[in-house]
Amino acid sequence: MIIVGMADSAVAKKPLKLTTLGLGSCVGISLYDKSTGVGGMVHIMLPSIEQARSKDNIAKFADTGIPALMDAMVEEGAYRHRTKAKIAGGASMFSFNSSTQLNIGERNVAATKKLLKELKIPIIAEDTGQNYGRTIILDTENGELTVKSALKGIKVY
Amino acid sequence: MKYNISDLTEIQISALREVANIGIGNAVTSLSKMISKEVKIEVPDLKVELIEKVPEVAGGADTIVSGVIMQVAGDVDGYIMMMISESSVKTICSTITGEEDIDILSPLNQSLIEEVGHILAGSYVSSLSDFLGLNIKISTPMQTFDMLGAIIDHILIEMSKKAEHALLFDTLFMIEGHQMDGIFLTLFDPDSMDVVLERIDRMI
Numbered sequence: 312m313i314i315v316g317m318a319d320s321a322v323a324k325k326p327l328k329l330t331t332l333g334l335g336s337c338v339g340i341s342l343y344d345k346s347t348g349v350g351g352m353v354h355i356m357l358p359s360i361e362q363a364r365s366k367d368n369i370a371k372f373a374d375t376g377i378p379a380l381m382d383a384m385v386e387e388g389a390y391r392h393r394t395k396a397k398i399a400g401g402a403s404m405f406s407f408n409s410s411t412q413l414n415i416g417e418r419n420v421a422a423t424k425k426l427l428k429e430l431k432i433p434i435i436a437e438d439t440g441q442n443y444g445r446t447i448i449l450d451t452e453n454g455e456l457t458v459k460s461a462l463k464g465i466k467v468y
Numbered sequence: 469m470k471y472n473i474s475d476l477t478e479i480q481i482s483a484l485r486e487v488a489n490i491g492i493g494n495a496v497t498s499l500s501k502m503i504s505k506e507v508k509i510e511v512p513d514l515k516v517e518l519i520e521k522v523p524e525v526a527g528g529a530d531t532i533v534s535g536v537i538m539q540v541a542g543d544v545d546g547y548i549m550m551m552i553s554e555s556s557v558k559t560i561c562s563t564i565t566g567e568e569d570i571d572i573l574s575p576l577n578q579s580l581i582e583e584v585g586h587i588l589a590g591s592y593v594s595s596l597s598d599f600l601g602l603n604i605k606i607s608t609p610m611q612t613f614d615m616l617g618a619i620i621d622h623i624l625i626e627m628s629k630k631a632e633h634a635l636l637f638d639t640l641f642m643i644e645g646h647q648m649d650g651i652f653l654t655l656f657d658p659d660s661m662d663v664v665l666e667r668i669d670r671m672i
Contacts, residue, residue, distance in 0.1 A: 316524065333615035
């Protein structure tokens with residue numbers, strides 16, 4: 312099992328598994344090309360690198376992390392046009408009062424969808440929003456994405 | 469931002485640790501009074517970490533904890549978080565209520581934990597503001613039971629817009645011989661760290 316940290320990404324080939332732990336407002340994007348068994352995962356924190364003070368870590372942002380992940384998968388043999396996405400996370404764990412903090416989870420999900428659309432990668436499963444955390448596991452054997460939560464059980468997409 | 473959190477001097481670090489120590493000491497005294505039990509603490513550990521590494525350092529992103537979060541505002545801005553394991557939640561609740569079979573999700577026990585967090589953070593912050601001569605207030609607490617990473621990632625996202633590193637005070641406490649697997653985290657934004665360090669530099 313390869314663990315993808317916060318603001319981190321990784322690529323793996325069949326039969327390895329990729330996981331990222333404790334997604335709250337962050338979004339976990341898993342990409343998979345069934346024909347080659349190449350999968351990838353990125354754990355993004357923010358929608359866009361544009362406003363960022365530090366641009367060192369491109370895996371932190373949806374608009375840089377997702378294209379970089381796709382490129383890294385292509386290098387490992389994946390086909391762009393066969394790659395499909397499953398996404399999870401983007402919760403709002405608390406209702407903070409301050410308006411600047413509203414809906415970072417939703418904004419992350421929206422940016423993720425926009426980026427995947429631009430890259431023409433279809434989203435075939437989505438488990439986002441609500442108010443609870445998620446741990447996700449991508450099995451590159453079959454492309455299944457397992458979503459675990461503390462109190463809401465386990466779902467397989 | 470005048471100070472770079474990742475290259476603080478030895479003396480600044482020990483001063484910060486001392487400030488945290490005093491704050492936590494007072495917090496624990498308050499908790500001890502509230503529950504009429506002996507509470508001990510270990511000296512707070514101070515760490516400077518990349519924001520992305522905080523969930524790992526704080527005990528693992530998928531560790532399931534009861535988290536109480538409060539916003540800090542005034543002369544300094546940031547967050548105070550208390551995260552405690554399920555078994556420690558049970559210890560606290562049964563110590564206070566005297567009940568043995570604790571349902572950690574019951575509204576009563578949830579608000580109990582929320583209140584414990586609030587008291588700890590309140591005394592911590594008030595001793596910090598006395599010591600440093602700053603006006604610091606905390607918001608009402610928000611409590612949830614979930615994965616550690618999920619509870620704090622929102623805050624880390626906010627922090628990561630302004631800084632790459634976070635300063636963490638990590639502490640461990642014991643209630644009547646029961647070790648609490650819990651951590652008490654303080655995250656200040658970079659401008660606030662400047663304010664705190666300026667005060668400390670003046671004292672040294």
